[in-house]
Amino acid sequence: MKVLMTEYLRIDLETENWECRVCDHVIGSAKKSYKEGLLVNNRDPREIHPPILDPEKYRFTFSPDPEWVRILEFCCPSCGTQVETEYAIPGHPPLYDMEPDLPALKAQWAKRGEQKTPVVGPAVAADKGHGH
Amino acid sequence: MSEKTTQVASKTPSAEDVALIKKFLNDTTLFLGPDPEIMQNHDLMPRSAEEDAAMKGISDAHTVAKIRDRIQAGCDEGYEMVEQMGAAPGAKWGDIITGVYSASGDLAIASAGGVLIFSALVHHPIKFIIKNWVNEPTVGVREGDGFIHNDSRYGNVHNTDQSMILPIFHKGKLVCWVASTVHEGENGAIEPGGMPSMAESPSDEGLKMCPFKVVENYQIKRDILTFLQNSVREPKLQYEDMKVKLFACLRIKQRIEETLNTDGPSALIATLRTTMENVRAEVKRRVSEWPDMTVRTYIIQDSTLRENCVVKINCKLTKTGDRLIFDFRGSSPEFTNRATNTIVAGLKGMLAQVFLCYVWPDLPRGQAAFAPIEVITDPHSIVNCSYDAPNSQSLMSIFTGFTAGQHAVAKFLYSCPEKYTKVHAPTFNMINTFIWGGVSQHGETLGNLCADLNGMGGGARADLDGEHALAPIFATMADIGEQELNEEDVPFLQLVSKKMTRDAIAPGKYRGGQGYTMIVATKDSEQWGFMTTAQGAKIPPIQGLFGGYACGCYPLSKVKGVDVYDVLQNDPSKFKHSIEEIMNERPFEGASYSTYHMGMGFEISKRGELFMISQGAGAGYGDLLERDPAGVIRDIEEGLISQGVAERLYKVKFDPVTLAINQEATAAARDEERKARIARSVPYAEFIKTWNKPTPPSHLQYFGCWGDDVTKLYMGSADKFRDASTPRPNYMTHPKDVRIAELEARLAALGAMGGEKQ
Numbered sequence A: 001m002k003v004l005m006t007e008y009l010r011i012d013l014e015t016e017n018w019e020c021r022v023c024d025h026v027i028g029s030a031k032k033s034y035k036e037g038l039l040v041n042n043r044d045p046r047e048i049h050p051p052i053l054d055p056e057k058y059r060f061t062f063s064p065d066p067e068w069v070r071i072l073e074f075c076c077p078s079c080g081t082q083v084e085t086e087y088a089i090p091g092h093p094p095l096y097d098m099e100p101d102l103p104a105l106k107a108q109w110a111k112r113g114e115q116k117t118p119v120v121g122p123a124v125a126a127d128k129g130h131g132h
Numbered sequence B: 001m002s003e004k005t006t007q008v009a010s011k012t013p014s015a016e017d018v019a020l021i022k023k024f025l026n027d028t029t030l031f032l033g034p035d036p037e038i039m040q041n042h043d044l045m046p047r048s049a050e051e052d053a054a055m056k057g058i059s060d061a062h063t064v065a066k067i068r069d070r071i072q073a074g075c076d077e078g079y080e081m082v083e084q085m086g087a088a089p090g091a092k093w094g095d096i097i098t099g100v101y102s103a104s105g106d107l108a109i110a111s112a113g114g115v116l117i118f119s120a121l122v123h124h125p126i127k128f129i130i131k132n133w134v135n136e137p138t139v140g141v142r143e144g145d146g147f148i149h150n151d152s153r154y155g156n157v158h159n160t161d162q163s164m165i166l167p168i169f170h171k172g173k174l175v176c177w178v179a180s181t182v183h184e185g186e187n188g189a190i191e192p193g194g195m196p197s198m199a200e201s202p203s204d205e206g207l208k209m210c211p212f213k214v215v216e217n218y219q220i221k222r223d224i225l226t227f228l229q230n231s232v233r234e235p236k237l238q239y240e241d242m243k244v245k246l247f248a249c250l251r252i253k254q255r256i257e258e259t260l261n262t263d264g265p266s267a268l269i270a271t272l273r274t275t276m277e278n279v280r281a282e283v284k285r286r287v288s289e290w291p292d293m294t295v296r297t298y299i300i301q302d303s304t305l306r307e308n309c310v311v312k313i314n315c316k317l318t319k320t321g322d323r324l325i326f327d328f329r330g331s332s333p334e335f336t337n338r339a340t341n342t343i344v345a346g347l348k349g350m351l352a353q354v355f356l357c358y359v360w361p362d363l364p365r366g367q368a369a370f371a372p373i374e375v376i377t378d379p380h381s382i383v384n385c386s387y388d389a390p391n392s393q394s395l396m397s398i399f400t401g402f403t404a405g406q407h408a409v410a411k412f413l414y415s416c417p418e419k420y421t422k423v424h425a426p427t428f429n430m431i432n433t434f435i436w437g438g439v440s441q442h443g444e445t446l447g448n449l450c451a452d453l454n455g456m457g458g459g460a461r462a463d464l465d466g467e468h469a470l471a472p473i474f475a476t477m478a479d480i481g482e483q484e485l486n487e488e489d490v491p492f493l494q495l496v497s498k499k500m501t502r503d504a505i506a507p508g509k510y511r512g513g514q515g516y517t518m519i520v521a522t523k524d525s526e527q528w529g530f531m532t533t534a535q536g537a538k539i540p541p542i543q544g545l546f547g548g549y550a551c552g553c554y555p556l557s558k559v560k561g562v563d564v565y566d567v568l569q570n571d572p573s574k575f576k577h578s579i580e581e582i583m584n585e586r587p588f589e590g591a592s593y594s595t596y597h598m599g600m601g602f603e604i605s606k607r608g609e610l611f612m613i614s615q616g617a618g619a620g621y622g623d624l625l626e627r628d629p630a631g632v633i634r635d636i637e638e639g640l641i642s643q644g645v646a647e648r649l650y651k652v653k654f655d656p657v658t659l660a661i662n663q664e665a666t667a668a669a670r671d672e673e674r675k676a677r678i679a680r681s682v683p684y685a686e687f688i689k690t691w692n693k694p695t696p697p698s699h700l701q702y703f704g705c706w707g708d709d710v711t712k713l714y715m716g717s718a719d720k721f722r723d724a725s726t727p728r729p730n731y732m733t734h735p736k737d738v739r740i741a742e743l744e745a746r747l748a749a750l751g752a753m754g755g756e757k758q
């Protein structure tokens, strides 16, 4: 059985691996951080959050300061889908952000049965008001 | 809470001795400070004998539902009264709450509208009153009494929020409490408006009211009222809103009495307790549906509001079975002389909003929804500060703490089939607004803020973009108010108001909702000024979700040496309607144009000078290359993003004149970009070899743990730190002294100190 863990990641409970939901690539052991099986790019935040004020003229520009923060972009090595971003202080080790308890996950899903598509959750519908 | 025991070599005192020592200490207490037994606990009080008996007597769920709805309606009625009659801007825009509390002080039922965070926090002062004043012969708690409170060290968020608390009696017996809380603003602090970022100790923060009696026989005591009025900048507001809160409480009291008369006290007591216990049990059930997992995240505060530095809010969220544990250890140490610290109850109150507003909005609003969730912090940290630390800007830490919680929770919710809302990227979390004060065009002394703080951009959701300028994270049903109404009372105009700030984006498959521009200029007063209190001018204060990006940064811009009202009169075409145009084109000759971080201390303004800021965007969700090209074009059409940025980031190919999308070219450009990503990225193991550093970078003043080691808290540099469990003072130098030292060093290097004697 496979559990859909994020927009782009699932865990195969039998093989205990992280997999890419876009291209089915096996990313790595679910006993470790999925990030270990991804590629990383150290992105200058000004490329994503462009300066609105002229950087030649001003100290603050609406862009993050690239000396203060970087965007770590994690992508699938097979399909290039951007699986995760992490706004990180330069040199700060990337976080082991999702560490599931696999035996507990197996026990929980044994009772549920596999879900091929994620549950999105309730939509907020416009109130039609009171009428007769 | 258990008695603290200290191991000593001498003999252990007997139980009799311990009782005697305790009595002696109680009888000779010199000061009733905040009680850790109350302040560190956010769970429900144990079920009392009266509650137990009452619950056994009521087996009918319909009776409970009927009474709950009546009390709920009463709370909503009280809320409406405060909102309609309250004088504080915060009251008009919903920064209020009303509620009914159990006899033990737990909030059972709260108004449907308003600032829900109070719901998790006003029980503390009530418990203080119960513990200290009920049996105190010089105080007492009697029918007709009312108590006031605003010192957050005894409960609640910060001391701009004032509560009125009334005990409700039935036939001489206390059955419950009612309370009404409003963000009043002014409180006599060192800066106007009630949230001084200049405060360097609690003594700079204005009125600090521990819970005390201001109402007897349902009348406000005039002597105490006068003292309170004399302690703040807005004496009329102080009086008016105390009356409004009192009468709102009395209306709720009336509704409670109607219930007491029809159903009796047992039915009421049983309803309050059953509501809380049911919610608490339901929360544990819902948590058990989440995957057992640990999620880690951190959010950075990039300033103390006085200076830029790197302040970490570290969060590890662990779910095991039906337990959910927020572990904030490793977050920054408290600042001894900066106001961004929070007491831990404030953090918990805000975390409760993650659940009540964004995860389980269907649950009855009250204290029970967060009661079973656990929180761990380091002592004397920025999220659990001491009595001696200033906390008037606690919003900075509770909001970033909220975002850490919201970010972590989303990673649990994705796989959980049982959902009550959609998975949600972090909402923008800073109060980007103008706080203002001075003497108005009508000669009134005022100190308060623009409700634009309520226009935070919403985070993207699993299948939808975020909403623009939606709501503050602490009150999903608050309003941003009518600027034109505000301008009748204050001597400044928002020359640009509620115009979306173009290119201040949070990209993703679904993009974050954006924020709008505010450009203000004083017009009709020589004694009027502004301050801004937000972080995030150098580092975004949120994180993106599942490959989406966070927002960018939001600075303060000023234009001085211009009277823009003269420009508008004489040559209106010179005025531009965006920060981008005004700052880059510099249309006013002779004016000076400058940028700053968002922690502007109170500054007197001159007529026609511009202060310009923008509200922020919520975070994006998912890989931006998956964004529907039509959504990108819509954003261009709506002025949210410029054509160049849209094409460069989203790789959408379109005709620049007609905006017609070239679908094939777009698909090809996106495929190419995915390949380019793979080409420019490196495997994780290789990446961390050069990226990971053992200590914080030397060019940043860094506060908090580094990496996984949460036992070592850095305090400004790699060689200055404390043991997480051992508090140490953490003083910051006055930014002006820092600047003077820099300039003196330059003078000295030039040999230009002029032989000044030292």
Ligand SMILES: [Zn+2]
Binding pocket: A020, A021, A022, A023, A024, A025, A076, A077, A078, A079, A080, A081
């Ligand atoms: Zn893939």
